[in-house]
Amino acid sequence: MQEIPIKKILAKLAIIFLLYIALLFGSAGTFRWPEARVYLIMQFSFSIVLVTWLKKNNPDLLKERMIFLKKSAKSWDKVIVLLSIPVSIALFIISGLDAIRYQCSEISFVIKIIGFASIVASFFLIFSVMRENTYLSRIVEIQRDRGHKVITTGPYAYVRHPMYVGVIVWFFCLPPALGSHYALIPSVLLTLLIIIRTSLEDKTLQKELAGYEEYSKKVKYRLFPGVW
Numbered sequence: 001m002q003e004i005p006i007k008k009i010l011a012k013l014a015i016i017f018l019l020y021i022a023l024l025f026g027s028a029g030t031f032r033w034p035e036a037r038v039y040l041i042m043q044f045s046f047s048i049v050l051v052t053w054l055k056k057n058n059p060d061l062l063k064e065r066m067i068f069l070k071k072s073a074k075s076w077d078k079v080i081v082l083l084s085i086p087v088s089i090a091l092f093i094i095s096g097l098d099a100i101r102y103q104c105s106e107i108s109f110v111i112k113i114i115g116f117a118s119i120v121a122s123f124f125l126i127f128s129v130m131r132e133n134t135y136l137s138r139i140v141e142i143q144r145d146r147g148h149k150v151i152t153t154g155p156y157a158y159v160r161h162p163m164y165v166g167v168i169v170w171f172f173c174l175p176p177a178l179g180s181h182y183a184l185i186p187s188v189l190l191t192l193l194i195i196i197r198t199s200l201e202d203k204t205l206q207k208e209l210a211g212y213e214e215y216s217k218k219v220k221y222r223l224f225p226g227v228w
Contacts, residue, residue: 003059004066012066013047023089024178027096035099035112035178042116046123050130060146061130064137073139074204080197081139084190091174091186099179107179115177118169125166129155136163140201142208150211152219160202160215160222164194168223198222 017040024036031037054062069081098104130136132154135143142148155162171190175183202222205212222228 003055004063006055009051009055009062009066013044013051016047017044020092023092024096027093028100029096030100033096033100033178036096038116039119039174039177042119042123046127050127053127054130058130058134061134061136064143065130067138070139070141072141074141074200076200077140077197080193084193087186087189087193091171091183091190094186095175095178095180095183098182105179105181107176107181111176112179115173115175118173119177122166122169122173125155125162125169129163129166132156133163140197140204142205148209150209150215152215157219158221159225160219161198164198165223168194195223 020040020043024040025031025033028036051062054065069078073081099107133151133156135146135148135151137143155165159165168191171187172184175181175187199222202216206216
């Protein structure tokens with residue numbers, strides 16, 4: 001698989017972060033929002049570290065992660081991915097409107113610190129998942145051309161979809177870190193979309209990926225140990 005030029009990677013990251021800046025500070029109506037600046041620095045730093053590591057150690061996975069949505073994606077997967085876009089945008093906009101422009105929520109400094117610490121924890125989990133699973137495409141698919149096989153080590157020894165766990169933690173910790181209660185509404189909606197996707201993805205893997213059914217009997221829980 002041909003490597004992606006570093007300029008293309010940096011250009012895509014720049015576009016994403018300009019969008020984050022526009023959504024957060026545009027909805028807030030000011031750049032005087034320390035929590036948003038801290039979050040953007042954290043997110044940008046993590047993205048640079050992750051991309052650098054992937055480019056050096058797993059360029060094939062980096063190329064897969066750079067593709068947002070493939071034509072070959074299953075119809076239900078396309079619907080879920082496309083639905084998640086406006087809800088994700090709403091999370092950032094509501095955070096700015098609530099925490100800064102209208103100041104509807106009052107969140108203590110301690111809760112904000114816990115929120116940021118939990119976001120860092122989610123970053124570590126996401127990185128460990130990507131380090132362990134070289135088949136971690138953005139869409140649900142069996143990558144037969146890459147010799148797709150079941151991953152059972154690292155976080156996959158505890159739950160079958162640890163990447164989604166990290167994303168859910170991020171969804172729920174970002175609003176309080178930024179200072180918003182109301183932004184938890186889109187967080188809940190995004191989590192519901194993830195739960196639906198997890199269920200459908202799990203059924204697909206059991207039908208199409210050799211060895212996954214046996215793995216699911218050993219690791220019983222999809223997302224939440226002891227729950228589901």
